[in-house]
Amino acid sequence: MAKKEKQNSFEENLEKLQEIVDRVDSGELGLEQMIASYEEGLSLIKTCKSILDGAELKINKLVEDSEKTEPFDVQD
């Protein structure tokens, strides 16, 4: 569940980040708003990066006739 939330926030963060970029690019921001947007953007980037850095592919396999999953080993 924690994983899911984390994943959710990656996409959301990226969307928010895009919004900030659009706002900043509009050239309508005053200095204070600009500083606020900059800080918000930077923290979003940091969050996104940390999600990517901490990403680890979770691989599993459906167990036959069950809703359960079990670890899946890739045979090389």
Add this chain to the structure above:
Amino acid sequence: MSAIPGSAQQVLSVTQLTSIVRKTIEAEPSLEGVSVRGEISNFTRHANGNLYFSLKDKDAQIRAVMFSRSAFGLNFKPAEGDEVVAAGSVSVYEKRGEYQLYVRSMTPAGRGALFLEYLKLKKKLADEGLFDLSRKRTLPMFPRRIAVVTSPTGAAVRDIINVIKRRFPALELTVCPTLVQGDQAPPHIRTALKRAAALPGVDLIIVARGGGSFEDLWCFNDELLARDVAACPIPVISGVGHEIDETIIDFVSDLRAPTPSAAAEIAVPDIYELRLRLRVVGDNLSRRLIETVRYTRSALKNIELTLSPKRFLERLDRRKQTLDEYASVMRRSVSYKLETLKKQIEHERERLASIDPRRVLARGYAMVSDAKTGAIVKSTSQAPHGALLRVSVSDGDFTVRSEAPATQRQKSLSFDD
């Protein structure tokens, strides 16, 4: 009819014997109206339209002929190597002593039949609109959980995992094992697909299989499977076989990938690109901020300058200069006006001089006025005896006293006459 060696018996001609064999074979009910499956070999098409060939399988073969009137009704073009089902009856061609199959009808079997079936199903589903682009669902940009419907032991699952591990490892991948070949495969795949779609949080399904022959991939041409994929609530990417392979599932899936690896590539973004994008966005934000600070600073400087004493004095000087300019303009216009007036006065003076009565005096006339009142004497009544009068001549005045009584001049009758 049995012949006992050495006993006196009837000797048959070849023709007789062959005829007996033919009749025996033709009388055998199991050889009449028979269907046989085999591969065509030694195929020849005679100029008259008759087809001659052999049907063979691993261990045996039989000569076959299809006469032109029957061959005319074929809905495919038989060729060397084709797997077919031929229907007809067995008889003997006496001239050559060969038994053979007299083919009355023939249909493709194996690959040929499968291909016809495939084309038929493709057309049917296309007509139903199952392949329409408008039906295709959008794939998630950042899938959280991908279900891979495939064989757990094949190269396909390994390829997919490797690609996703490399490109975007921030997700959960669940393998949904299934058969991917053979008659049992379609229901197996359908079950796996249903279970995949039911996984909690799954937002993308990849149905994959490595390369194989047309027959190997046949299970992906299953009509029910095709309908399941079309109706699947989760977007489906198909990655079946190699680039050139084409199966029905490729048309009903939301996206067709040429291979399992390609399916994985399409399924997830590239983490390196994402990192790069994040860096670019960060750089842009910094640049924008710096720009804004610079701009704000220069705006402040402008305001500061405007308010400085130096600027203030400069502005005052400018105003003064303007005032000076106004003043000089006014001065110029006033002196011009004065000049004009002066000229006008001079003109008037000259005009007045021309009518000055003293100029008449210069011609010898005199002007008489009462010395006391200054009134001009125009009538005798104004100069009674003893009146003191002033006489003005051209160069001055003198005073006289009136002596003789005034005499009035006759009205100028004489002139009028």
